[in-house]
Structure formats: structure tokens, C-alpha cells
Amino acid sequence: MLQPIxxxxxxxxxxxxxVASRVKRxxxxxxxxxxxxxxxxxCIGCLLSSRSDVLAWLEAIWTRNLRMSAALLTFAATYVVxxxxxxxxxxxxxxxxxxxxxALMVGIGVMSPAEAYGAIHFDTIVLLLGMMIxxxxxxxSDFFRIVNRWIAINIRHPAMLLAAVIVASGVLSAxxxxxxxxxxMTPLVLDLVLKLKRNPMPYLLAIAMASNIGSVxxxxxxxxxxxxxxxxxxxxxxxxxxxxxxxAAGLVIAALLIALAYRHEFFTRERFAPQQVPSHYHxxxxxxxxxxxTAMVVLFFLGQPVAxxxxxxxxxxxxxxxxxxxxxxxxxxxPLLVMFVGLFIVVAAxxxxxxxxxxxxxxxxxxxxxxxxxxxxxxxxxxLVSNVPAVLVLKPFVAPLQxxxxxxxxxxxxxxxxxxxxxxxxLRT
Numbered sequence: 001m002l003q004p005i006x007x008x009x010x011x012x013x014x015x016x017x018x019v020a021s022r023v024k025r026x027x028x029x030x031x032x033x034x035x036x037x038x039x040x041x042x043c044i045g046c047l048l049s050s051r052s053d054v055l056a057w058l059e060a061i062w063t064r065n066l067r068m069s070a071a072l073l074t075f076a077a078t079y080v081v082x083x084x085x086x087x088x089x090x091x092x093x094x095x096x097x098x099x100x101x102x103a104l105m106v107g108i109g110v111m112s113p114a115e116a117y118g119a120i121h122f123d124t125i126v127l128l129l130g131m132m133i134x135x136x137x138x139x140x141s142d143f144f145r146i147v148n149r150w151i152a153i154n155i156r157h158p159a160m161l162l163a164a165v166i167v168a169s170g171v172l173s174a175x176x177x178x179x180x181x182x183x184x185m186t187p188l189v190l191d192l193v194l195k196l197k198r199n200p201m202p203y204l205l206a207i208a209m210a211s212n213i214g215s216v217x218x219x220x221x222x223x224x225x226x227x228x229x230x231x232x233x234x235x236x237x238x239x240x241x242x243x244x245x246x247x248a249a250g251l252v253i254a255a256l257l258i259a260l261a262y263r264h265e266f267f268t269r270e271r272f273a274p275q276q277v278p279s280h281y282h283x284x285x286x287x288x289x290x291x292x293x294t295a296m297v298v299l300f301f302l303g304q305p306v307a308x309x310x311x312x313x314x315x316x317x318x319x320x321x322x323x324x325x326x327x328x329x330x331x332x333x334x335p336l337l338v339m340f341v342g343l344f345i346v347v348a349a350x351x352x353x354x355x356x357x358x359x360x361x362x363x364x365x366x367x368x369x370x371x372x373x374x375x376x377x378x379x380x381x382x383x384l385v386s387n388v389p390a391v392l393v394l395k396p397f398v399a400p401l402q403x404x405x406x407x408x409x410x411x412x413x414x415x416x417x418x419x420x421x422x423x424x425x426x427l428r429t
Contacts, residue, residue: 068354070110071108071350072353074104074110074349075349075350077097078097078101079385082094082339082385083389094335094339095342098341101345102343106345110349111345116345116348119345119348121227121344122307123306124226124307124340125337126308126310127220127230127306128223128226128336128340129337130309130311130312131310132331133315133318134296134317135180137285137288138184138289143289143290144185144188147168151165151168156271158198158266158270159267161196161198161203162206162259163255165185165189165206166254166255169182169207170211171214172211173211174247175221177215177220177221182207182211199265202262210254214251215416216250216417217240218243220300223387225239227388228391228408232408234409236300236303236306237301237303243412282323285320288320289317295313347392351396360400364397368401369403369407374410378394378415379417381394387416390415
């Protein structure tokens with residue numbers, strides 16, 4: 001017996017064909033519109049090419065008003081996306097937004113290609129790349145497992161474990177990039193405290209707070225310090241001598257606050273037995289990386305150019321027969337480097353078109369030479385748009401100050417330490 005034919009699949013198929021047909025028609029219309037727009041633009045260009053007076057008039061209008069407006073709009077849009085981390089409805093991220101902003105500044109004529117290339121602080125890019133390669137080698141060699149294993153074997157009391165985590169995170173972050181230290185130390189410490197059956201929260205807070213505080217101490221501690229070091233020309237030794245005492249005090253305060261917030265965890269006579277932690281590591285690579293990193297730090301303090309030392313040290317570590325360089329390259333934060341390049345161009349374009357001497361003089365009425373005011377402004381901007389964009393946008397206003405080096409050091413402290421307040425808020429909860 002014949003069964004009735006179900007019309008639903010046919011209807012669904014018919015609907016699909018109709019939708020595909022509409023999409024094709026819309027695409028044809030779109031391409032036709034684009035072609036017509038190109039042809040019209042070409043015709044208008046040909047007509048105007050013979051009228052130099054009209055071109056001069058248009059150029060004057062563009063130079064006076066539209067170029068400044070376009071630069072301001074591009075800068076604002078770039079910083080908004082960098083601040084929120086994405087553009088709603090699109091998949092572009094901070095790095096893409098910065099690169100797009102820089103490209104637009106060149107594309108609309110605010111910056112020439114030569115000016116854009118000159119705006120990039122290659123010392124900062126090279127320094128960051130070199131340090132990333134060094135940290136990547138330490139991670140691949142499992143150097144941080146050795147540090148964690150030493151803590152597990154030698155520490156017997158929760159308070160001492162807290163102190164060890166804070167010291168290790170703070171000191172390592174002072175000389176290496178702090179974000180990498182957080183990423184590496186967190187799983188290792190978490191595994192250890194869970195084996196000890198302790199509350200992991202205070203120790204994880206200790207990593208976050210100590211890494212943030214410790215990174216203030218030197219030029220190589222975090223990306224914003226690298227920018228400040230490149231722009232200010234403050235020596236590595238002077239930078240560390242000025243800010244290391246602040247960092248030491250900050251680490252002690254962080255330890256006390258965490259201990260007070262988790263009294264039952266730390267004010268106890270309970271002791272725990274030594275733990276056996278896996279000690280798998282790449283011995284030769286650990287030795288090579290530690291030797292190179294130590295030599296780099298010594299050269300930093302001896303006054304050698306920081307960027308040169310970092311990239312030479314990082315490149316030397318790629319000379320190995322044991323590790324595939326692709327593993328090292330995967331550890332490098334390439335989007336961060338792209339974001340730096342884009343932001344350098346965006347801020348330089350803003351300086352060229354908007355930040356005139358009159359604007360700098362007007363901002364000078366804020367008395368940025370005052371340490372408290374500069375710290376507050378830097379902290380506010382850092383929390384609004386993140387540390388690196390804040391440092392870059394304040395650059396034109398710091399250079400004219402009576403003591404710019406002191407101002408740069410204040411910015412290094414104020415752009416980083418306020419982030420610790422977020423973790424302090426977590427302590428209160």
C-alpha cells in the first residue's frame with residue numbers, strides 16, 4: 001500500500017533553496033554596489049586631479065579638522081576595546097584592536113609609514129621578546145618544579161609555607177615577567193597544598209599578590225616597567241635601588257594581611273610532614289638557562305643595555321640540540337608584542353595631532369609633578385584601560401616635568417601596585 005508522502009522535508013528543502021537564492025542575490029547586489037563605488041571614486045579622482053585648487057581646499061579642511069577628529073576617534077575606539085578586552089559582536093581582541101588602530105592612523109594619513117615605524121620603541125619589543133624566551137626555557141626545563149620541590153621538602157608549618165610562596169613568587173617576578181610566574185606557580189602550588197590538605201585560597205592569593213608586588217622592583221618585572229625603562233633611560237640598578245624597598249615592604253604587608261584574613265589556617269601549631277613531589281626536570285637545559293639568566297641579571301646591574309642583553313641571552317638559549325625551538329616559540333606571548341606595536345603607533349599619532357604644547361600646558365595645571373597626584377592619575381588610568389596603555393598615554397605629559405625620572409619611577413609603582421587592591425577586596429570576602 002502506498003504511503004502518503006511527507007511534505008515537511010520537501011518544504012524544508014524548498015526553504016533552504018530559497019534562502020540560498022536570496023543570499024546569492026544579495027551578494028551579487030553587494031559586489032555590484034562595491035564595483036560602482038570604486039568606479040565613481042575613480043572618476044571623481046580623475047576629475048579632481050586636474051583641479052589643484054579644489055585638492056588644496058580639501059587638503060586644508062582635512063588637515064585642520066577631519067584629521068584631528070579621525071585621530072581622536074581612532075584613539076578612543078582603540079582604547080575602549082583594549083579596556084574591555086573585546087568588541088561586542090566581533091572576535092577581535094586587544095592585540096587586534098591595537099594593530100587595527102595603528103593601521104588606521106597610517107591609512108587615514110595621520111601618520112606616514114616612516115613616522116609609524118619610528119614610533120615603535122623597538123628596545124621595548126626586543127627586551128620583552130628576549131625575556132619571554134628566557135622564561136619559556138625555564139618553563140620547558142621544569143625549573144619551577146625544582147623550586148616547588150624544595151619548598152615541599154623543607155617547609156613544615158603553614159605560616160612558613162605562606163612566606164616561602166610569597167618570597168618565591170615575589171623574587172622571581174622581580175627579574176622575570178610576572179604574568180608568566182603566576183601561570184607557572186599556580187598549578188604547582190595548588191597541587192602541593194591539596195596534597196597537604198590545606199585551604200588553597202590563601203596560597204593562591206599569595207601568588208597573585210606577591211607576583212604583582214614583586215614585579216615593581218625592576219625594569220624586567222612587567223611589561224609597563226619595560227616601557228618605562230626604555231622611555232626614561234633610568235638604569236637597571238637605580239630603578240631597583242629605588243623601588244626594591246617599596247616591594248619588600250609590600251610583600252611583608254601582603255603576608256600579614258593574608259595571615260590575618262585566614263587566622264585558622266596560619267595561627268596553629270599544626271605541622272605537616274615533608275611531601276614527595278615529582279622532580280622531573282631537564283637537567284642540562286635547567287643549568288644552561290639558569291647560567292644565562294644569572295649572567296643577564298649581572299649585566300643588567302653593571303649598566304649594559306637591557307634590551308641588548310635580553311635578546312642576546314634569549315637567542316643564545318635557542319642554540320640547543322635538546323629542545324625543539326617550536327616549543328619555545330609556543331610559550332612566547334606574540335599577541336602582547338603585536339599590541340605593543342599597535343599602541344606605540346596610536347599614541348604617537350595622538351601626540352602628533354592632538355597633544356599640542358597648549359594641551360600639555362593645560363594638563364600641567366593638574367600638578368602631575370606632585371607624587372600623590374601623579375600616583376592617583378596613573379592608578380585611575382591603569383584600572384580603566386590597563387597598565388601599558390595608561391603608561392603610554394601619560395608619556396607626553398611626564399617628559400616636560402622638572403624631574404621626569406622620579407615621575408617615571410612613581411608611574412612604575414602606581415601603574416602596578418593598585419592591581420593588588422583587587423586581591424585585597426577578595427580577602428575581605
